[in-house]
Amino acid sequence: MALGLNLVAAGAHGGGWRMPEAKTDAAMDIRFWKQMAREAEAAKFHFMFWADGIAVRSSAKDEEQLSYDSRIDVFEPLTLLAALSAVTEKMGFIATASTTYNEPYNMARKLASLDHISEGRVGWNVVTSWSEDEALNFGRDKHMEHSSRYRRAEEYIDVVFGLWDSWEDDAFIRDKASGQYFDPAKLHTLHHHGEHFKVRGPLNAARPIQGYPVIAQAGSSGPGQDLAARTAEVIYTMQKDRDEAAAFYASVKGRFARYGRSPDSALVMPGMMPIIGRTMQEARDLFERLQELIHPQLGLAALAGSFGDLSAYDVDGPLPPMLADSNAVKSAHVRLAKFLDGRALTIRQLYQFRAASGHHLIVGTPESIADEMQDWFEHRGCDGFNILPPFYPQPVRDVFHLLVPELQRRGLFHTEYAGSTLRENLGLARPGHFHHRQPAHLAAGN
Template structure:
């Protein structure tokens, strides 16, 4: 019998970093660093501070295009999410100034080849000493298609079918070598044990990949797999492959329903619901008093330029620029090939509501994520409510601009969560998996042959 007290459940926390800030008007705040997106000194300082606050990871939601539905360059010129670092490059640099915190970067299965992606993430797992994760996306913007020789974005269902095969290929490539394959025996001259090499020889609907990968098996077995889709196919892909599920929910009840829905799918794929963490995005707008927080929120909302607001709604409404910004919304488009789940949630959100164009784009100012306005204590109250209600296993926190709101999270919100016993005061291990409480996956050969695994191979 184990007499050790059971460790209380604690939140996982990520710092979700978007351009010069996640709020559409944030970069215009008087104390905002408007050029933060490509200031490497800023990012290094942010990484050190996030690690000192014991964040589990920094997270980049990324796309390989200027992702905007602006009708022209004039309208586009009001969008601050234009000049951003490629995240794999950035996380390699930031890993050199940190020791424990992880880094999760977005890469698309639609506009990358699986061999290249498997190689990059395996390499990064060594560069970071086991602290890397991959946010797997299928991409949502037409702009990415136009950068890769296509006239339009791949249909939603097709790109998820491609993604499922893509992940099978990547996992197979990461298992090209068993953990102890590289013997490097100077006496015999043999560099690796050929019995521990597994060449993939994949031939499928979308890919033909021979293998093997020219990188050893990653330190973590596989980098931590995050997945950001919330649609039905997105939830299935998450239940099949993901260990961290990034989602957008705007209320506790929605969060609880999503949590239950996605975790109920795991058994279908032979997995436990405890094999993955659900982490919705959340933007805290913080003040020392409730009024100070509301004043900051109001200031941020007023700084969203109408041209940016029009563009932000175009994927669900089409071009709205001919409509008065304080006039009523026209009907939504029937469907969208972009973020299906977001389009559906928006339609549900608007049911029974009469809103102006300005009111809607202000309501979506955090890219559809949940905004909590209040003091550190009241924000912690709401986070705790979602967490104990099993609406999440933690949060991806999005500062509205930099640096002050991020530093307030480090200095005010994190200590409050720690005081309540809801968040770690130190790292549990050295790798991202260890710190998130996720097991290191066994090599595929061991999973297929339990007797061999039991024998210690």
């Protein structure tokens, strides 16, 4: 299986940073990140992954409620990626960047540059932005409607791919004798005119080492699955049980044929938070300590997107009805409604469930956690996992030193990198230049 490491701010669990042994300033400590990158590479992780947004994203009703949220101060991931690629050699890095509030030319140039700087170890997690907070930072009064975001994203990706193909792989001949720097026959200016973008090109950077950086995508809604089937090579998702994961796996991979792609051309990697103990009791005790540290203000803010302001309700009383719809992460809203159907939970019980992690949370020993990961993997619920430690540093080191060796002992995880690029290590093909993929009569027209 493939394994990614998703290091979220000061930890992925809402109460994790409050643990006595937690490093509270991890999010902005570059020495810590460098050390984690070296340790993750020693453990043979395929990549580090950053889910990111371009705002302080929260449903908190005011600054007082917001002040209990630890996911505030974080590095911009493309910048961090550049720094960490300099202290590693084989492990990849996948950074999130929004198609809603970035221009495709800038994004194509940054990622092409990073792919060269890292020597072919970069991936792009394509997101459409879900938060109203992001809209307010980019001259809008409200967030772009869900379907419009996806139409823009599809065109955006086409533009970025076209810009990466501005130059064929061997276009830059740099011939001192003739004085010619590149072969003009191997330049392909984009001249894109579409619904959302008008981009002439060409890109002022050579074609990425990997052809294209690895494309990751995290949407689980219908449009999100279609976008993933058309473009993604790593599909990041949020299922919480094996049958649900297997249904998603079959659904998204069942869409690949309509885009002329093999289902094997992408890896489905759900998020997973392991709470590891050397015994089951130790793991349960750790989980209970974490749950008790979720502050009610943080919990109420976590539910606001689906329930509105709950501050007037008794947190140990029953949940009110959910809001009818959401313009944010629609798939998450739908999944929550399905989860609550037939369940009678208090507000506190739900916010403890939600603030712990939006992903699958497994409490157990290295052996029992590996059992569940193996079960998902062998029943086609996933091709691997993106692992979210609840806080730092000990839980992530438990993954490196306890969980990974157990997976390796079972033959489920590699013991050495297969190659030097992220594509090679994930078993993904390098895309050839479009000029050599297209039928000759189409390529000649460009």
